């Protein structure tokens with residue numbers, strides 16, 4: 001049994017309501033000391049919070065009581081909905097603290113939900129992913145994880161491995177009564193698990209990008225149409241567009257959603273050397289560093305002039321290993337039409353993406369190309385998200401499954417095979433949190449906010 005914790009669950013700024021959460025065995029005792037009515041379980045309770053020194057009314061509130069185990073944390077939980085005044089919220093929080101609760105640490109409510117077996121570790125992590133999701137796609141995948149999609153996927157795999165392990169163990173322990181398990185049967189289970197894990201890991205990069213987002217730099221000589229493309233991708237007039245070279249002196253940043261990927265789009269100052277003023281020089285230096293830190297560079301050149309030597313020089317300023325898409329602008333002047341790509345060869349300077357920011361020609365195609373370049377065109381929607389921790393555990397599990405599979409193919413002693421199946425199970429157990437140490441737990445919950 002843990003002690004009683006409390007925290008403000010809403011942002012501490014003026015708003016319509018504020019929520020204070022209390023969890024632990026003293027929750028009901030504490031609320032009975034500071035609320036002017038008797039709490040009715042299973043009801044929405046309306047009344048006043050009273051300062052227990054002088055019975056002064058602090059705020060008119062709604063109290064939601066949750067009796068264990070039917071609560072988020074699995075403990076007795078009280079939620080007090082106050083008016084959204086930071087002063088009132090703090091006063092009520094202090095009152096709760098004075099009456100026997102302690103301030104919760106980051107993510108402690110969710111940690112308790114995990115420790116009390118209300119959710120597994122992948123679901124606890126999903127809470128954080130859901131809160132931090134930058135696109136509706138990521139939010140929806142995180143919600144799937146929270147509802148147990150990843151948990152079920154891993155549990156199914158574990159159940160099959162546990163079943164075959166039990167059969168092997170029984171035949172080893174009772175050789176007279178239980179026949180040796182057919183190697184073909186062991187192999188079939190291991191192959192199934194291997195295929196499943198490999199499939200999940202194939203999507204690892206996609207999952208990382210969905211969770212973390214990407215940075216896209218728009219690069220090119222002055223006046224090629226960088227700011228216009230920036231505005232076209234955002235669908236608003238954010239960057240200033242003029243025909244005076246050097247108008248964009250600083251980098252401008254906005255977030256956009258590219259098919260569910262959260263992307264930070266950066267319009268770099270036109271990169272040109274030579275006779276430029278001091279301010280523009282700083283802008284150019286900034287642009288170079290932005291380009292170096294980006295995941296993908298959109299290399300723009302003016303279609304009405306064709307690819308110039310200066311364009312190529314600008315593109316060469318970025319690392320050669322960077323992902324790039326070559327883009328020919330101002331299609332409305334050239335009238336060129338896009339030759340659709342039949343392969344995933346990428347768009348080169350010779351075969352660029354053709355766009356017009358004026359008419360929006362090719363803008364959707366460009367978004368698709370960015371998605372394909374970053375994630376690949378063959379990703380399947382797995383319906384859930386994995387993070388680096390899950391991927392690491394899956395890789396370890398895969399290693400053991402491969403060793404066990406090789407051993408089964410060679411018809412080695414089943415005792416030996418069972419050791420690797422057990423190790424694979426332990427690795428898979430890390431995902432759900434069945435096998436996990438305190439350090440990992442602390443690390444996960446430290447990234448939560450207080451009150452969650």
Ligand code: GDP
Pocket residue numbers: 220221222223224225226227228229240241242243245246247248270329330331332333355356357358359
């Ligand atoms: P930047 O210096 O690379 O950011 O270029 P801007 O976006 O400021 O554009 C430079 C000039 O090219 C402006 O006069 C724009 O109106 C013009 N321009 C940009 N994109 C297009 C386009 O798609 N079609 C046409 N016709 N003009 C464009």
